[in-house]
Amino acid sequence: MTIIPDQPINFSSLHRLQWEEAQQKYVILYPEGMVELNQSSAEILKLCDSTRTLAQIVSELEQKFDTTGLTNDITAFLGVALQNDWINQH
Amino acid sequence: MTGLTNTNITPPRWLLAELTYACPLQCPYCSNPIDYANYQSELSTDDWKRVLTEARKMGAVQLGFSGGEPLTRQDLPELVKHARELGYYSNLITSGYGMTEEKILQLKEAGLDHIQVSIQASSQELNDHIAGTKSFEHKKTVAHLVKKHGYPMVLCVVIHRENIHQMPEILAMAEELGADYLELANTQYYGWAHANRDLLLPTKEQFEKAEVIAQAFKEKVAGKMKIYYVVPDFYEDRPKACMNGWGTTFLTIAPDGVALPCHSARDLPGLDCPNVNDYSISEIWHESKAFNFFRGFEWMKEPCHSCDEKEKDFGGCRCQAYLLTGDMYNTDPVCSKSPNHEVIQHAIDSAKASANLTGEEKPLIFRNSKNSRTLTKN
Numbered sequence: 001m002t003i004i005p006d007q008p009i010n011f012s013s014l015h016r017l018q019w020e021e022a023q024q025k026y027v028i029l030y031p032e033g034m035v036e037l038n039q040s041s042a043e044i045l046k047l048c049d050s051t052r053t054l055a056q057i058v059s060e061l062e063q064k065f066d067t068t069g070l071t072n073d074i075t076a077f078l079g080v081a082l083q084n085d086w087i088n089q090h
Numbered sequence: 091m092t093g094l095t096n097t098n099i100t101p102p103r104w105l106l107a108e109l110t111y112a113c114p115l116q117c118p119y120c121s122n123p124i125d126y127a128n129y130q131s132e133l134s135t136d137d138w139k140r141v142l143t144e145a146r147k148m149g150a151v152q153l154g155f156s157g158g159e160p161l162t163r164q165d166l167p168e169l170v171k172h173a174r175e176l177g178y179y180s181n182l183i184t185s186g187y188g189m190t191e192e193k194i195l196q197l198k199e200a201g202l203d204h205i206q207v208s209i210q211a212s213s214q215e216l217n218d219h220i221a222g223t224k225s226f227e228h229k230k231t232v233a234h235l236v237k238k239h240g241y242p243m244v245l246c247v248v249i250h251r252e253n254i255h256q257m258p259e260i261l262a263m264a265e266e267l268g269a270d271y272l273e274l275a276n277t278q279y280y281g282w283a284h285a286n287r288d289l290l291l292p293t294k295e296q297f298e299k300a301e302v303i304a305q306a307f308k309e310k311v312a313g314k315m316k317i318y319y320v321v322p323d324f325y326e327d328r329p330k331a332c333m334n335g336w337g338t339t340f341l342t343i344a345p346d347g348v349a350l351p352c353h354s355a356r357d358l359p360g361l362d363c364p365n366v367n368d369y370s371i372s373e374i375w376h377e378s379k380a381f382n383f384f385r386g387f388e389w390m391k392e393p394c395h396s397c398d399e400k401e402k403d404f405g406g407c408r409c410q411a412y413l414l415t416g417d418m419y420n421t422d423p424v425c426s427k428s429p430n431h432e433v434i435q436h437a438i439d440s441a442k443a444s445a446n447l448t449g450e451e452k453p454l455i456f457r458n459s460k461n462s463r464t465l466t467k468n
Contacts, residue, residue: 001313016179020149022148029203031242031271032271032318034152083313
């Protein structure tokens, strides 16, 4: 499974992305489980809102953090997210 | 409160709210205590709301509404709504009995995140026998409705000697119902399951055969359905890391407000489990005798105390050590290093011998109030 470049990315309706005050981090919640996210993973997933494609997410984050060359890292992480069903493209 | 202070205490993450012991089903492996009929009082709606608020403030985020059958509580939608407002991820753990499409919609509206429906077997006859109630067709209808209304659908099947031969049919049923998650829970022998162990514990051959089938299915449905396989610890040689360590992650509140480090802990002697009517959740979690009892490693006896695996499995399950060896400080006898490990083989042999008896010689004891009172009479 790989990300289709020209299709927008949705966050899964069967999972919930949420800021946890007590843990001071974002988490993904799903039946009987929780994944704790580091800051960069959370920043990427927050942009998976059914309106943005991979390229748009990359350019937005490069702009936000005033950097370049994020394509490979973001693509790799979204591949993992896709495999875990946190995101989808249908 | 004993005034203990321990600065290394992690906050609770999982809250199990056992709303009631009332249940229309009579499953003979129920994890409720044998003497549940002695605990008639139930927390009020306001008490539960306070418990939810206090635990959330400490960091609890996964919430299970359980029982008994939680649908028997008329205030369930109100509690779900309160939980959603607090930011919990809430799970309804139900038999499906008493569920209607109207209620599913009402709970969705209130903010319920997912519904776990239990099914006892893949055939109506066996399901209704084990549940002690005619319920099979309705459970399947409920599973369809759960899917229809966009919840993640979790199907839970408790596995034991009466249904383990149906593993292929159980898997096919889960696929047909469109389960997103399938929990194959090998019976854990506490409470009613402990009382019925001779009749429920499968042989090693049965376990291994069923496990091979389940593993092959897991690979086949990867990407479509997730399988949670709860291992049968009697056939392992190391114990489970029970509750992820005592008082580290899990908080159970029983129907009458007693706070438990695990849902079987009220059977352990001398713990003096505190009640939410008397103390705040924070006091209970940090300061109570019960929650500090088996925290850390100081309480351990040998062979656990000097074992290099103690940080991995915490010595196993305290309730199992107590039930099977009579001493809750002992190493969980599932561990092959335990000096009491032979009790596991005795249990397996005893169950195997019972397999040849007829139901009239040794009937299953179903979980109901009458049997609860009979079994707890001295």
